[in-house]
Amino acid sequence: MLELERGAVGFENYLRSVYGDSKMRVRYNGLVGGEEGKFRPPFFNLDQExxxxxxxxxxxxxxxxxxxxxxxxxxxxxxxxxxxxxxxxxxxxxxxxxxxxxxxxxxxxxxx
Structure with missing residues (x-):
């Protein structure tokens, strides 16, 4: 479940980045292992769209x-x-x- 949520939050962070919202999610308190520093969602906006x-x-x-x-x-x-x-x-x-x-x-x- 953590990997699925990690990917979903990574996509959310991509959308935030593309639309200029700098509030990236780096923790997810609802999941075991989702604490800040342990939860590393992928970042998809490599082309800086x-x-x-x-x-x-x-x-x-x-x-x-x-x-x-x-x-x-x-x-x-x-x-x-x-x-x-x-x-x-x-x-x-x-x-x-x-x-x-x-x-x-x-x-x-x-x-x-």
Missing amino acids: KITNFTSLGNNEKKTSFGFSFEKKSKKSDTSKYYLIVSSDENNNFNYQLYSEEEEYKKAILNW
Whole structure:
């Protein structure tokens, strides 16, 4: 169980790092062996990715699809802008579509 949680916290730390939240988790009091200094979650953000300017772009009439944009940068690449659509179906399953071009995104939301 500790290894599974260690991986989950490592992913949480990756997300915190990418979105600029510097509060990394280094201990987990709920698990045996989770004390500070003994609990070492892996760190996944080796490319120093950063997500900034996360913006809501609206939704469809039924409010089952939502559009977003954000910028992403890493030490290996310049800043790029992306467009994201997150949708849910009648069974509350979530899907997402990611676009690197605004034109593609606009085509996808044309019938909203």
